[in-house]
Amino acid sequence: MIKFSNVSLIYPHSTKTIIEDLTFSIQEGEMVLVMGETGSGKSSLLRLINGLVPHHTGGILAGDISVDGISTREVKPGSLAHIVGIVGQNPLNGFVADIVEEELAFGMEALNFPHDVMRKRVEEVLDLLGLNGVRHRSIATLSGGEQQRVAIGAALVMHPKVLVLDEPTSALDPIAAEEVLSLLHRLVHDLSVTVVIAEHRLERVIQFVDRIIYIEGNGETAIGPAEEVLRTAQLVPPIIRLARALNLSEVGTSVREVRRLTEDIRAQTFEATEQIAASSDVVIEVDELTISYGNHRALKGVSTKICAGEIVAVMGRNGAGKSSLLQAIVGSQLATKGSVRVHQKDPALLKGAERRRSIGYVPQEPSDLLYAQSVRAECAQADRDNEIAEGSTFAFLSRLVPHISEETHPNDLSEGQRLALVLSIVLSGNPELLVLDEPTRGLDYQAKNLFALALKEYASTFNRPVILATHDVELVAELAHRVLFLAEGDIVADGSTLDVLLSSPAFAPQVAKVMSPKPWLTVSDVVQALEQQP
Amino acid sequence: MKRSLHPLTMWIWALLLITAVVLTDRAWVALGAIGVATVLVKARSDGSPWGRSYWIALRIGAVILVIRAVVGVLIGVPIPGRILFTVPIIDLPSWMPGIRLGGAVTLERLSSSLHEGLIIATVIALFGAATSLTSPHKVLRTLPFFIYEIGITLVIATSLFPQLAQSARRIRLAQQLRGHEKVSWRGLALPLLEESLSRSLQLAASMDSRGFGVSRKRSRYRPEKWQISDSAVVALTLLVSSALVLA
DSSP, rough: OOOEEEEEEOOOOOSSSSEHHHHEOTTTTTTEEEEETTTSSSHHHHHHHHTTHHTTOOOEEEEEEEEEEEEETSSSGGTTTTTTEOOOGGGGGGGOSSHHHHHHHHHHHHHHOOOHHHHHHHHHHHTTOOGGGGGBGGGSSSSSHHHHHHHHHHHTOOOOEEEEETTTTTTSSSHHHHHHHHHHHHHHHOOOOEEEEEOHHHHHHHHTOEEEEETTTHHHHHHHHHHHHHOOSSSSOHHHHHHHHTTTTTOOOHHHHHHTTHHHHSSOOOOOOOOOOOOOOOOEEEEEEEETTTEEEEEEEEEEEETTEEEEEEEEEEESSHHHHHHHHHHHOOOOOEEEEEEOGGGGGGGHHHHHHHHHOOOOOOGGOOOSHHHHHHHHHHHHHTTTTHHHHHHHHHHSSSOOOOTTOGGGGGGHHHHHHHHHHHHHHOOOOEEESSSSTOOOOOHHHHHHHHHHHHHHHHHHOOOEEOOHHHHHHHOSSSEEEETTEEEEEEHHHHHHHHHHHGGGGGHHHTTTTTOOHHHHHOOOOOOOHH | OOOOOOOHHHHHHHHHHHHHHHHHOOHHHHHHHHHHHHHHHHHHHHGGGGGHHHHHHHHHHHHHHHHHHHHHHSSSSOOOOEEEEEEEOOOTTSSTTOOOOOEEEEHHHHHHHHHHHHHHHHHHHHHHHHHHHHHHHHHHHHOHHHHEEEEEEEHHHHHHHHHHHHHHHHHHHHHTTTTOSSOHHHHHHHHHHHHHHHHHHHHHHHHHHHTTTTTOOOOSSSOOOOOOHHHHHHHHHHHHHHHHOOO
């Protein structure tokens, strides 16, 4: 279906080849995962399939790519629209119409499909994706999962033979992600659609894919069945790390397989590990907090206390009120009722240097904080702002991500590097509390590990609290001491990470699923428990 | 879902009202038009991002009203009448005859400036109302193919505006939380520019890969039909506007 022969790609004004001499072919009805570090060229590879690269972006392409027998060299992406459906990283930016139905029909209108065919196909897709209830709604008012399904639907109405998706679940909560992925699984099996997908959160997709294309940092590419590639890969999901740590004979990609391989471990009895008691030094006090936007109540009388040294994860579906709670704590959103106190002070009244010293905030789009022309200028600004020795911010940054050039423009940094830069700037004010809104979107496992280490260090050395909103259960399992679970503006669960994550199967991390009913969340939990065993 | 009118109806409605307001040149007509527009927007808004453009237009109108009033009072030709207060006159070089800065402010001068400001503000508000009531995207969809190409460029350009305002708010907030109380223009413009550029590139890529512009002909999923209710709205507006102009 898709054939790459000796494909190399280089962008103009760049010294690094994105893809070098890549040859592979994908059969009809295969589901293939493209993985690699951030900035390794996954998106470029996906966009090569329908010719967006280089027709749309520029770049020098060598070799040949053909899809269903048509060479992308000879036709523009539009002429492949009925063969390749592509869903971008952020579907909201690719929507052309405002109403769901019209968005679905757009591609068919452009290709001048007859009216009755369009009506039939739109109905089909609405049913297939369960979007019938929202067909007349404005797309902007839909939830993230629904928007993602509309984007997939808009590609599916064309009856494409190939569906290409760039990180389709990165903005979704675990349940919505599961929905999207099982939908893709069904398309592959029922309709024999070829699916090519790029994703960082391997734990979400790994069980569904047939083969993996692994773009390694050095320009090398490995292609093969999932188990084979993952056996040697650098970036691997927890389930593979578990298999490696336990020296299992085989590598399994699904929970079911690995459970079979680890039966003997679960059969042993272990002493319960003691949970470390949290300090009782209250830093943040949220009391009966209600926040309304017009008629919509985002938070309904939420109360909680957050203590020094705690790392608290705020979880919940898209639109459950996570961001509202965070914004109230940093003081950018005023409470409609109730109050928030940080060190007995109202965070909304903080200004300038006092704010930098009190609350460090990393927004959902870290680049919102950046405006200087180089990393050096950004760091210098932070040094000046906080009256610390020149170069300290950059020194901290280099410790987080070594080999970063001072002259780089912040836009040219990879996602992980940019997050590290913002984190260094925020931490240069030595804030008494750190708040992060979905910090790990688009980060690979290595970047995520570095980031988790930095946060742990901050929380433990200074004994200060960290609050982060996230959908990433694996990160929460590694990092957080406590989880606040929000639904519809209420706190529905508040307890230690272990208790909250184990109590709901949808939010359980991979290791917990494999090791259930043992109370382990991460690979290191398992290893530790086994080491303590005589 | 509310019964929808033809996308062009509300635009014709707005243009007719604008003509009436400009031609009659009376404050009460202008105020009446704003009143009607406000009621309509309130009643028919469907929560789409475009729905808010009327309120933004009203705000822009208010700013223009104030600027026009201040400029009208400070600069320009004096109109005789009841003197309200006097601003000191600033001497201008002799090569700028006929222009005066400051001087006596009469009631007549103030009211004529306010009046002009109001008419301009109303025109802007009515355009805002039309945008609020039917998304420009729908209007563009009714255009014939040969203008459609230009139309789609406009779609990209205009669809950025509501999002731009949102992003600007988000960025300013983030920077205030970094402790920069006064967000500089540079601090706001650079991230904003970067974001809108990447957004329009993504939108263009999405349209490209969905076959936009491949076929010379375009079919319509939901053909917009001109209905009796559309004719009724247009006829009624035409009647009212001409009555106002002729009266």
